[in-house]
Amino acid sequence: MSQLRSFYVCLLVSCTVIAPCLCLAESELEYAFILKGRGNPYWQAAVQGIEETATDLRISHKVFQISSDIAAEEQLNLCLSVIAMKPKMIAISAVTPAVGLQCMKQAMRANVRVADLDSNVTPAEAASAGVPLAFSVGSDNYLVGKSAADYLASVTKTPNPKILVLEGAVGSVPGQGRVRGFVDRLRELLPQAQQVASVSAEWDRLKGMNVTNDILQREPELEFVYAANDMMALGAVEAVRVAGLMGKVQVIGVDGTPDARKAIEEGKLLASVAQLPYLIGKRSVEKSVQVIKGETTEVIEKTPTPVLHRQLLAANTDPLLRYVR
Amino acid sequence: MFDKLPQPMAAAVQPLLLLTLLVVVFALSAPAFLSFANLNNVLTASATVGLIALGATFVIASGNIDLSPGAVMALSAVVTANYAQHIDASPVGCVVVAGGIGLAVGLLNGWLISLTGAPSFIITLGTLSVARAIAYIASGGVPVYGLPDSALIVGQGALFGIHLPVLILMVCVVMSGFTLRFTRFGQHTLHMGDDAKAAQALGINLPRLRLQIFGLAGALAGLAGLIFMARTNSGDPSAGQSYELLGITAVILGGANLFGGKASVLSTFTGLLALAVLQNGLNLLAIETFYQVLFVGLVLILSAGLRRGELGSWR
Numbered sequence: 001m002s003q004l005r006s007f008y009v010c011l012l013v014s015c016t017v018i019a020p021c022l023c024l025a026e027s028e029l030e031y032a033f034i035l036k037g038r039g040n041p042y043w044q045a046a047v048q049g050i051e052e053t054a055t056d057l058r059i060s061h062k063v064f065q066i067s068s069d070i071a072a073e074e075q076l077n078l079c080l081s082v083i084a085m086k087p088k089m090i091a092i093s094a095v096t097p098a099v100g101l102q103c104m105k106q107a108m109r110a111n112v113r114v115a116d117l118d119s120n121v122t123p124a125e126a127a128s129a130g131v132p133l134a135f136s137v138g139s140d141n142y143l144v145g146k147s148a149a150d151y152l153a154s155v156t157k158t159p160n161p162k163i164l165v166l167e168g169a170v171g172s173v174p175g176q177g178r179v180r181g182f183v184d185r186l187r188e189l190l191p192q193a194q195q196v197a198s199v200s201a202e203w204d205r206l207k208g209m210n211v212t213n214d215i216l217q218r219e220p221e222l223e224f225v226y227a228a229n230d231m232m233a234l235g236a237v238e239a240v241r242v243a244g245l246m247g248k249v250q251v252i253g254v255d256g257t258p259d260a261r262k263a264i265e266e267g268k269l270l271a272s273v274a275q276l277p278y279l280i281g282k283r284s285v286e287k288s289v290q291v292i293k294g295e296t297t298e299v300i301e302k303t304p305t306p307v308l309h310r311q312l313l314a315a316n317t318d319p320l321l322r323y324v325r
Numbered sequence: 326m327f328d329k330l331p332q333p334m335a336a337a338v339q340p341l342l343l344l345t346l347l348v349v350v351f352a353l354s355a356p357a358f359l360s361f362a363n364l365n366n367v368l369t370a371s372a373t374v375g376l377i378a379l380g381a382t383f384v385i386a387s388g389n390i391d392l393s394p395g396a397v398m399a400l401s402a403v404v405t406a407n408y409a410q411h412i413d414a415s416p417v418g419c420v421v422v423a424g425g426i427g428l429a430v431g432l433l434n435g436w437l438i439s440l441t442g443a444p445s446f447i448i449t450l451g452t453l454s455v456a457r458a459i460a461y462i463a464s465g466g467v468p469v470y471g472l473p474d475s476a477l478i479v480g481q482g483a484l485f486g487i488h489l490p491v492l493i494l495m496v497c498v499v500m501s502g503f504t505l506r507f508t509r510f511g512q513h514t515l516h517m518g519d520d521a522k523a524a525q526a527l528g529i530n531l532p533r534l535r536l537q538i539f540g541l542a543g544a545l546a547g548l549a550g551l552i553f554m555a556r557t558n559s560g561d562p563s564a565g566q567s568y569e570l571l572g573i574t575a576v577i578l579g580g581a582n583l584f585g586g587k588a589s590v591l592s593t594f595t596g597l598l599a600l601a602v603l604q605n606g607l608n609l610l611a612i613e614t615f616y617q618v619l620f621v622g623l624v625l626i627l628s629a630g631l632r633r634g635e636l637g638s639w640r
Binding site (some may be wrong): 002029062063064067068070072073076077078080081082083084085086094097098099101102110169203296 | 357363366368370434508558562564566604605611617618
């Protein structure tokens with residue numbers, strides 16, 4: 001009897017919870033977009049770009065996300081589930097190139113067209129794995145790093161500034177690109193610049209603050225912090241503020257998130273290289289529709305990465321600013 | 326099938342009812358759910374967590390907790406990927422290396438617990454960090470990509486249309502079920518979890534038994550790392566984060582007593598399937614990730630609530 005009672009309680013609760021979901025289930029899916037972790041504002045902006053554009057174009061679509069930006073197997077499992085729904089097109093922002101290619105290969109076998117979202121799998125990598133990529137849209141992380149170095153070189157008052165570099169999570173491909181681009185360009189523009197440390201703060205605000213704090217103890221003459229994302233940059237800003245060094249130590253971030261833009265307007269953060277995820281989401285939808293309609297579309301599309309600084313935001317005349325979310 | 330009737334079957338009834346309920350709900354709501362390809366996917370997706378859950382069944386049955394399997398999985402994936410790239414990419418060689426790495430860490434866990442007398446929770450928390458750190462150091466923090474095809478067979482091959490990870494999981498389920506139920510080792514494990522002092526009084530060599538239990542759990546975690554590596558074509562040092570908690574969730578959903586003495590492989594497997602079906606069904610319905618996490622939590626709480634007092638209690 002108790003088992004039967006348990007069963008009925010399970011049934012009642014499950015139906016109560018799952019029933020609303022059933023109403024949301026659509027019978028036919030044409031376009032699927034598989035992104036990374038929902039908790040990241042970057043991906044929230046990309047989802048907004050996808051949703052708004054898909055609604056405008058009136059296509060049957062779904063956005064799928066995983067629990068974190070590093071959950072490789074979870075993304076592969078999700079991809080296989082999406083393929084079972086037989087969409088016409090899957091655009092994926094892969095956790096790693098290997099997982100992206102695995103997903104794409106499986107999709108190809110099911111006659112589903114595939115595309116790369118956010119430059120995680122290059123067309124060359126896909127081609128060498130025998131996957132014809134419909135398109136690849138996203139920003140170039142190496143160029144992002146170079147843009148940050150260009151801006152730093154344009155504002156520094158000394159030829160040999162002391163610079164701290166905050167890297168992303170260990171092993172992150174986008175993080176490595178952002179740091180490499182910055183370091184390479186800096187070497188060209190300011191060969192005498194002193195990189196006092198280049199350490200991972202794991203994309204985390206608190207860790208960004210702690211690392212900056214530690215380095216400031218050792219290097220009180222620090223002039224710049226370059227952080228590979230805005231979360232770490234804002235952590236560094238806090239450390240600088242607590243140390244009473246606002247104005248003396250300048251921080252540059254990457255992503256152009258709402259928090260970072262606010263900090264730039266308040267004069268706390270020097271600049272942020274915007275990645276425009278909203279535009280990436282928007283273009284991925286538009287290009288997917290072109291592919292399925294048989295229209296031609298550029299295979300590789302690099303989205304712009306404007307450097308957001310106080311003057312630019314105050315003037316508000318740059319047309320790209322409408323894509324900054 | 327593996328357990329003496331009717332007690333183990335009775336233990337599996339509730340997770341089985343939950344599983345049935347989920348299957349019915351998703352079959353009605355998601356058209357693709359019952360396709361062969363999707364069911365194959367459900368089982369394939371369960372393979373890595375499933376192997377960890379099998380190990381956790383023995384560990385929990387003995388009254389211990391192992392927090393290291395996710396990190397062991399990552400270490401095994403990184404080392405095996407390097408081995409496959411530079412030394413030998415044969416499936417057998419990869420299985421031996423991956424299983425060997427896991428076995429070594431598992432034995433270390435068992436030995437350290439006996440040596441220090443510290444709770445398994447603390448020791449395995451330490452080896453979790455050590456194994457994860459070695460995985461990062463060995464890979465330089467960068468996933469090892471581009472493995473030879475032969476090293477990927479274990480994760481991407483199929484037999485009669487069934488993915489190899491599924492077959493490996495099924496073989497391990499059968500062997501684990503038999504071992505826990507019908508061998509002296511399995512009975513001693515349950516005795517140890519039920520009352521360690523009494524088990525010792527009966528002449529059971531607890532340190533040796535602990536070595537065997539943690540060694541087995543480690544080897545299964547190592548094998549899970551191999552499957553992860555072969556499925557994703559990469560030795561990723563960040564692999565398997567929180568997988569140990571998923572494994573423990575499956576064991577608890579299956580009705581094991583968290584404080585030892587009661588566990589069944591059949592029930593764990595049913596709990597594992599319930600988790601996998603829930604995840605897959607919610608994916609097919611395109612339910613947002615945050616709600617998926619919520620559903621898993623609700624199902625676990627509901628399951629625990631319905632079995633009040635059976636899962637172990639502080640009172």
